[in-house]
Amino acid sequence: MQAFLDIFDIYLLEAVVNGILLGGVLALLALGLNLIFGVIDVTWICYAELVMIGMYGMYYMVQVFGLPYWVAAPFAILLVAALGAALHYIVIAPLLTAPPINQLLATGGVLFILQSFATVAFGIDFRNLGIRLPVLAIGEMHFSYSRLLAFIAALLGMLAVYFFMTRTYTGTAIRAISQDRQIMSLMGVDTKRIYLITSALGGALAGLAACLLVLQYDVHPFVGLSFGPITFLICVLGGLGNFVGGFIAAFVFAEIISLGGLFSDLEWGYVLAFAFFIVMMFIRPAGLLARRS
Amino acid sequence: MNSRHAAWGIGLAALIALPFVYRDPYHLHILVLILIWSFAYTAWSIMGRFGLVSLGHGGFMGVGAYITALLWNHLGVSPWIGIPVSMVAAGILALIVAYPCFRFRITGHYFVLVTLALSGIVLQVITATRDYTGGSLGYTPNRAPSGHGLMALQFDDKTTWYLIALAVWVLGLLIWRWVDRSMSRYAMEAISEDEDAAAAAGVNVTAEKLKITLISALMTALAGALYCQYQMFISPDTVSGIAVSLQMVFAVIVGGLYVSLGPTVGAVITILLAEVLRIGFGTKAVGWDNLVYGVLLVIFIIFLPKGILGSVLDRLKTQPKPSGSK
Numbered sequence: 252m253q254a255f256l257d258i259f260d261i262y263l264l265e266a267v268v269n270g271i272l273l274g275g276v277l278a279l280l281a282l283g284l285n286l287i288f289g290v291i292d293v294t295w296i297c298y299a300e301l302v303m304i305g306m307y308g309m310y311y312m313v314q315v316f317g318l319p320y321w322v323a324a325p326f327a328i329l330l331v332a333a334l335g336a337a338l339h340y341i342v343i344a345p346l347l348t349a350p351p352i353n354q355l356l357a358t359g360g361v362l363f364i365l366q367s368f369a370t371v372a373f374g375i376d377f378r379n380l381g382i383r384l385p386v387l388a389i390g391e392m393h394f395s396y397s398r399l400l401a402f403i404a405a406l407l408g409m410l411a412v413y414f415f416m417t418r419t420y421t422g423t424a425i426r427a428i429s430q431d432r433q434i435m436s437l438m439g440v441d442t443k444r445i446y447l448i449t450s451a452l453g454g455a456l457a458g459l460a461a462c463l464l465v466l467q468y469d470v471h472p473f474v475g476l477s478f479g480p481i482t483f484l485i486c487v488l489g490g491l492g493n494f495v496g497g498f499i500a501a502f503v504f505a506e507i508i509s510l511g512g513l514f515s516d517l518e519w520g521y522v523l524a525f526a527f528f529i530v531m532m533f534i535r536p537a538g539l540l541a542r543r544s
Numbered sequence: 545m546n547s548r549h550a551a552w553g554i555g556l557a558a559l560i561a562l563p564f565v566y567r568d569p570y571h572l573h574i575l576v577l578i579l580i581w582s583f584a585y586t587a588w589s590i591m592g593r594f595g596l597v598s599l600g601h602g603g604f605m606g607v608g609a610y611i612t613a614l615l616w617n618h619l620g621v622s623p624w625i626g627i628p629v630s631m632v633a634a635g636i637l638a639l640i641v642a643y644p645c646f647r648f649r650i651t652g653h654y655f656v657l658v659t660l661a662l663s664g665i666v667l668q669v670i671t672a673t674r675d676y677t678g679g680s681l682g683y684t685p686n687r688a689p690s691g692h693g694l695m696a697l698q699f700d701d702k703t704t705w706y707l708i709a710l711a712v713w714v715l716g717l718l719i720w721r722w723v724d725r726s727m728s729r730y731a732m733e734a735i736s737e738d739e740d741a742a743a744a745a746g747v748n749v750t751a752e753k754l755k756i757t758l759i760s761a762l763m764t765a766l767a768g769a770l771y772c773q774y775q776m777f778i779s780p781d782t783v784s785g786i787a788v789s790l791q792m793v794f795a796v797i798v799g800g801l802y803v804s805l806g807p808t809v810g811a812v813i814t815i816l817l818a819e820v821l822r823i824g825f826g827t828k829a830v831g832w833d834n835l836v837y838g839v840l841l842v843i844f845i846i847f848l849p850k851g852i853l854g855s856v857l858d859r860l861k862t863q864p865k866p867s868g869s870k
Contacts, residue, residue: 294653294656294657342842342846345846346845346846349845349849350595351652351653352595352597352652352656353845353849355597355653355656356597356793356794356797356841356845357841357842357845357846359790359793359794359841360794360837360838360839360840360841360842360845361838361842362790362838363790363794363834363835363837363838363841364834364835364838364839364842365838366831366834366838367831367832367833367834367835367837367838368831368835369831370830370831370834371830371831371832371835375830472831476785476786476787480660480661480664480786483657483660484657484660484661484664487653487654487657487658491653491654515672516672518668518669518671518672519668519672521664521668522665522668522669522672525661525662525664525665525668526665528658528661529641529658529661529662529665532644532645532648532650532654532658533644533645533647533648
């Protein structure tokens with residue numbers, strides 16, 4: 252009996268730690284989406300597809316052109332940042348005054364475009380970088396270095412965004428716009444420019460996430476569907492546009508998936524997470540950290 | 545008014561007569577698909593036109609298709625009973641999710657994302673229970689022994705299926721029209737403008753929204769079950785999940801959200817496009833149809849938010865009209 256409990260506890264602990272590691276990357280994704288929503292008031296349904304394109308970018312630079320991982324990563328981040336800015340310029344900018352639902356659906360169209368573009372251009376085969384990082388063993392628990400690396404890099408990325416938002420003029424302008432859209436253009440802030448910068452920043456975060464996820468998962472055209480929906484739910488759970496809420500919600504979600512997956516199949520972890528989300532929507536509709544009005 | 549009724553009558557008669565005159569199985573197959581999907585898209589548009597944009601309809605469709613097929617295969621329950629059961633299940637699911645949504649005023653983005661979670665749940669449950677549902681590999685209802693086709697709602701004959709699909713499609717249009725003419729429409733339009741004002745004016749906001757949602761979910765489940773019975777193969781990708789939900793939204797937006805035949809026009813365009821690309825490019829076409837869909841969707845939302853049919857009708861309306869017509 253005692254032996255059984257010991258093993259059980261180690262698996263439990265391993266799942267908890269893995270959940271935290273997963274939460275880091277999810278929090279990074281949620282931050283990007285929240286940034287876009289908070290500032291431009293648009294939901295990019297296709298956010299995870301940007302990540303997918305970034306993952307393909309990494310794959311081609313590393314596997315086909317033979318660049319080292321550390322050289323390829325900044326290029327991938329720049330690529331997705333440019334993609335984010337282009338998405339804003341081409342699709343969102345003409346729709347800024349349209350009903351919010353139309354903006355959401357237009358990015359849904361972009362989701363189709365990116366997915367099928369990847370299918371047409373890269374085929375539906377699963378690809379990976381061929382980089383296998385070693386596994387860290389503490390006692391009887393096993394953690395992959397790729398997850399640890401992803402967790403640390405995600406935290407650093409979020410910290411960088413935090414300093415950018417609080418210490419620079421542009422960052423301050425972005426935060427100000429998210430508080431009052433009309434006034435800021437009267438105060439001499441070029442909203443169009445700020446929107447474009449925010450979109451590029453959101454894209455860059457997706458690019459960073461792509462560099463980290465490509466170490467853990469194979470890339471294929473539909474890989475976005477495996478973490479895209481989760482990212483939206485995290486943002487809504489934390490309160491759309493609420494950065495701290497999104498951060499906490501990411502870890503809550505990651506733990507539910509990880510622990511749910513421990514007791515049963517991984518899919519049930521997702522089912523639990525989705526169900527938890529729906530229940531939470533009824534208890535705290537405006538997000539985890541919202542004050543009751 | 546009379547000329548309009550006559551046009552509908554003649555059109556319908558022509559559609560009923562069609563399979564007796566023209567029997568090319570491939571073309572009938574395409575027509576059946578168009579009719580079934582038109583019905584599903586019409587179901588979505590009944591909610592969507594009032595600003596209740598749901599991405600959960602993939603979930604309702606999955607429930608309709610899978611419960612019907614599972615009851616038949618595992619318990620031997622005839623689809624004649626299985627389809628109503630699956631519709632009730634989808635209705636209950638819709639109420640469970642929608643009631644708190646409407647009660648707590650979850651609207652706009654939030655409503656879209658809650659319903660997105662719903663279709664995510666249905667997809668994951670189907671995949672997770674792969675011992676029963678075949679998971680992502682798909683699922684085939686058992687063939688009925690010969691002579692029992694009617695009981696199992698399985699017909700080899702395309703003409704029969706065409707007539708069934710036609711009847712269901714007409715039913716969908718009638719429901720659309722009934723909602724369009726009812727008090728609910730005014731209530732829902734008031735709600736989509738301003739919920740508080742509508743409530744102050746005496747509209748029971750929650751009840752009205754629930755009614756529309758329930759109608760839409762029941763119809764979508766029926767569409768899923770019919771699709772399953774017709775194709776005799778379902779997989780999570782074709783009848784459930786977020787991709788299917790987006791496909792519904794896309795077709796309706798392209799056809800026209802605010803006119804009764806808009807979803808049908810959307811279904812005709814999307815299905816013909818997919819077929820033309822498939823025949824033109826063969827297996828190389830994988831992905832191309834969705835690429836074209838996506839580009840069209842973005843272009844439509846930016847330039848023609850009322851859809852093809854909606855814009856055409858608008859164009860016609862602005863021209864001087866003969867007296868007496870509505």
